[in-house]
Amino acid sequence: MSVTDDDLAVVAHSFPNFKELVLVCCDGFGTSGLVVVVSECSYLRVLELIEDEVTDDEVDCISCFPGDGVTNLESLAFDCVESAINFESLEKLVARSPRLNRHVSISQLYRLLIRAPRLTHLGTGSFSPSEEQPQNDNSRESDYLSAFAACRSIVCLSGFREIAPEYLPAIVPICATLTSLNLSYANVDAEQLKPVIRLCHKLQVFW
Numbered sequence: 001m002s003v004t005d006d007d008l009a010v011v012a013h014s015f016p017n018f019k020e021l022v023l024v025c026c027d028g029f030g031t032s033g034l035v036v037v038v039s040e041c042s043y044l045r046v047l048e049l050i051e052d053e054v055t056d057d058e059v060d061c062i063s064c065f066p067g068d069g070v071t072n073l074e075s076l077a078f079d080c081v082e083s084a085i086n087f088e089s090l091e092k093l094v095a096r097s098p099r100l101n102r103h104v105s106i107s108q109l110y111r112l113l114i115r116a117p118r119l120t121h122l123g124t125g126s127f128s129p130s131e132e133q134p135q136n137d138n139s140r141e142s143d144y145l146s147a148f149a150a151c152r153s154i155v156c157l158s159g160f161r162e163i164a165p166e167y168l169p170a171i172v173p174i175c176a177t178l179t180s181l182n183l184s185y186a187n188v189d190a191e192q193l194k195p196v197i198r199l200c201h202k203l204q205v206f207w
Helices: 005-014 031-040 087-096 106-115 141-149 165-177 190-197
Strands: 020-024 046-050 075-077 121-124 156-159 180-182
Touching (some): 005 031, 031 046, 106 141, 165 190
Parallel strands (some): 020 046, 046 075, 121 156, 156 180
């Protein structure tokens, strides 16, 4: 389905109490249209972009959510947005925003996890070291394990668009609570997956 920036603007201006926007397999709109929605709809609880084609208008919609600590956001899914985001803005939203953009590095993900130990749903696009972090740097491996161990309430885990296989064991501390695991984008083989999947005793959905 095609949705334009103008369509999004009409929704935002016509329904100031608008609470949920979920776009699945849509095209025709860009980050400019999203800016209008997030800035005008202060009661927005859900913004989920699923398998959409989003034009990069070189504006960061995450930075346009109104105010500090006043957002009603509960669910934010935008891994199909290709443009980079302002990480500090995302960090402020993360306690109520369980989805992450794929430009978030493993070190940034660690920072998010320790700030939001009550997350129940986490979708991470990137699960690899940042460019400045060596691929074989294991100095913070225990930190990542500890961060996931602190998030015992996570039941749904997805994403992994750019996973570095050596980081996959970091999710072991939460395997026992997972009911849904989506690794459909992950470039991992069966041997790398075995130590993780065999610990997911409550798993109901596996992609």
